Amino acid sequence: MVVVNVDEGGAVTERNTEVEALPVGVAAAWGLRGRTGRGPKPVMSLERIVAAAVAVADVDGLAAVSMSRVAAELGAATMSLYRHVSGKEELLAHMVDAVFGMPPTVREDEDWRAGLTRRAWTLLSAWRTHPWALDVPIAGPPAMPHEVTWTEDALGTFRDTGLTDRERLSVLMLVSGYVRNQARLEAQVGEVGTNQPSYGALLRRLIDERAYPELNRLVSSGVLDDPDDADAEFSFGLDRVLDGIEALLRKRS
Amino acid sequence: MVVVNVDEGGAVTERNTEVEALPVGVAAAWGLRGRTGRGPKPVMSLERIVAAAVAVADVDGLAAVSMSRVAAELGAATMSLYRHVSGKEELLAHMVDAVFGMPPTVREDEDWRAGLTRRAWTLLSAWRTHPWALDVPIAGPPAMPHEVTWTEDALGTFRDTGLTDRERLSVLMLVSGYVRNQARLEAQVGEVGTNQPSYGALLRRLIDERAYPELNRLVSSGVLDDPDDADAEFSFGLDRVLDGIEALLRKRS
DNA sequence: GCCAGGAAGCGTATGACATACGCAGAAGCG
DNA sequence: CGCTTCTGCGTATGTCATACGCTTCCTGGC
Numbered sequence: 291m292v293v294v295n296v297d298e299g300g301a302v303t304e305r306n307t308e309v310e311a312l313p314v315g316v317a318a319a320w321g322l323r324g325r326t327g328r329g330p331k332p333v334m335s336l337e338r339i340v341a342a343a344v345a346v347a348d349v350d351g352l353a354a355v356s357m358s359r360v361a362a363e364l365g366a367a368t369m370s371l372y373r374h375v376s377g378k379e380e381l382l383a384h385m386v387d388a389v390f391g392m393p394p395t396v397r398e399d400e401d402w403r404a405g406l407t408r409r410a411w412t413l414l415s416a417w418r419t420h421p422w423a424l425d426v427p428i429a430g431p432p433a434m435p436h437e438v439t440w441t442e443d444a445l446g447t448f449r450d451t452g453l454t455d456r457e458r459l460s461v462l463m464l465v466s467g468y469v470r471n472q473a474r475l476e477a478q479v480g481e482v483g484t485n486q487p488s489y490g491a492l493l494r495r496l497i498d499e500r501a502y503p504e505l506n507r508l509v510s511s512g513v514l515d516d517p518d519d520a521d522a523e524f525s526f527g528l529d530r531v532l533d534g535i536e537a538l539l540r541k542r543s
Numbered sequence: 544m545v546v547v548n549v550d551e552g553g554a555v556t557e558r559n560t561e562v563e564a565l566p567v568g569v570a571a572a573w574g575l576r577g578r579t580g581r582g583p584k585p586v587m588s589l590e591r592i593v594a595a596a597v598a599v600a601d602v603d604g605l606a607a608v609s610m611s612r613v614a615a616e617l618g619a620a621t622m623s624l625y626r627h628v629s630g631k632e633e634l635l636a637h638m639v640d641a642v643f644g645m646p647p648t649v650r651e652d653e654d655w656r657a658g659l660t661r662r663a664w665t666l667l668s669a670w671r672t673h674p675w676a677l678d679v680p681i682a683g684p685p686a687m688p689h690e691v692t693w694t695e696d697a698l699g700t701f702r703d704t705g706l707t708d709r710e711r712l713s714v715l716m717l718v719s720g721y722v723r724n725q726a727r728l729e730a731q732v733g734e735v736g737t738n739q740p741s742y743g744a745l746l747r748r749l750i751d752e753r754a755y756p757e758l759n760r761l762v763s764s765g766v767l768d769d770p771d772d773a774d775a776e777f778s779f780g781l782d783r784v785l786d787g788i789e790a791l792l793r794k795r796s
Numbered sequence: 797g798c799c800a801g802g803a804a805g806c807g808t809a810t811g812a813c814a815t816a817c818g819c820a821g822a823a824g825c826g
Numbered sequence: 827c828g829c830t831t832c833t834g835c836g837t838a839t840g841t842c843a844t845a846c847g848c849t850t851c852c853t854g855g856c
Contacts, residue, residue: 534784
């Protein structure tokens with residue numbers, strides 16, 4: 291969490307100001323901070339910096355995203371980035387919001403379940419494409435523009451369901467959290483060792499039948515060995531979540 | 544993901560070996576790597592290092608956990624840590640497993656729903672006590688001893704439910720993922736700016752009524768202003784998840 | 797039109813960090 | 827007892843984020 295201001299040197303820095311306190315990157319993302327018009331025309335821009343950083347992360351992972359690496363990708367000097375972004379933390383916040391982009395268009399012919407399902411799949415696709423986003427440290431509540439727009443649109447799918455405002459938001463958080471968690475599990479399993487064909491093979495080396503009878507059975511059944519159909523897994527869990535929401539809606543009508 | 548081995552100098556290093564490939568920290572955690580008995584009696588130990596690191600993280604957050612900081616807390620030299628841990632990534636893996644510890648004891652008088660509920664609350668408590676654990680980068684599939692034991696015990700709660708092995712695991716991942724996500728949301732909201740009394744106040748500054756009617760209504764209702772009863776929030780979502788699972792069980796019986 | 801002020805790019809420098817390498821001494825084994 | 831193994835740690839290196847300040851470009855205001 292930083293306070294956003296521009297100092298005497300012109301670089302974007304962090305300072306304690308009564309009126310400007312926002313989570314890192316939020317002011318810039320909402321256009322509350324821009325250039326005055328004076329000075330040389332920038333060759334650089336926040337958008338270009340973010341795009342370069344996302345490209346690095348997509349190829350080499352989050353750990354490869356250093357200010358100097360991003361600058362090198364842009365053919366610029368490291369310190370020039372600081373004219374457009376206050377620091378690495380802000381850059382990361384922009385990167386995450388960038389990869390999720392705008393939500394899918396709202397369709398009036400869909401009921402809440404179909405709407406949420408479609409959104410969940412779109413979200414999952416973004417996580418899968420950019421798994422490094424899972425490792426970006428917590429910076430604050432959802433406040434970046436795309437994030438907020440996803441929430442706004444999704445709240446709309448519950449317009450006529452009888453849920454309270456708080457419940458609608460809670461239900462949304464449940465679904466999007468489920469998507470994130472599935473993406474995380476996929477990323478974890480994707481990190482299985484080079485000499486382990488599967489998660490099952492890994493566990494087989496660690497557990498014994500006496501101490502871990504349930505897992506032993508699971509592992510012996512081969513369930514963890516076959517390359518899971520990640521889509522089916524996702525669907526299964528999503529249906530559980532949506533069934534639970536449906537049970538609530540039934541109570542409300 | 545590292546390969547675990549001990550090099551000529553005696554420090555724990557990473558090397559490409561056919562037979563020892565395990566996710567970082569797993570071999571050590573399962574006692575597959577220990578000392579031979581030769582050499583001076585160690586003053587240091589993996590357990591002490593991990594405990595010191597957890598203490599630092601609990602007070603100052605994950606970013607404060609540097610090898611030199613942990614060593615300082617132990618009154619030792621930074622490089623001495625490397626005799627017991629291959630690197631920072633391994634240290635982080637041990638830290639996370641340490642804070643979750645052993646799962647609550649299994650109770651035979653509980654049905655699956657009660658059992659899962661109790662476990663969920665215990666898990667949430669650990670996340671709340673150690674929110675830094677949320678920011679530890681993905682290292683591999685769940686393979687650390689405590690983690691595996693939590694899974695084993697929880698699988699037992701579904702023993703006589705008619706679910707397939709794969710379904711049982713999926714359902715477990717759903718619940719534990721829900722807990723993690725709630726902890727994450729709490730941590731995010733806890734990062735609200737110093738000049739924002741609430742998440743609602745933050746959003747109020749960013750959105751306008753025309754573009755964000757749903758959120759505007761939510762914010763105007765004051766729902767996001769009052770200090771949420773986090774426990775009630777958690778309960779609400781957990782019940783949705785468990786209701787969804789219950790719907791599945793009904794189909795299976 | 798002029799000029800002061802603001803802004804962009806970036807060179808230089810600093811401190812923090814993770815960890816490689818190797819020395820000295822402690823301890824076990826044959 | 828000699829040799830091997832292991833522990834603690836000093837020294838060193840490269841990477842990283844970012845503070846500070848210089849030069850040049852450009853605009854807004856008079």
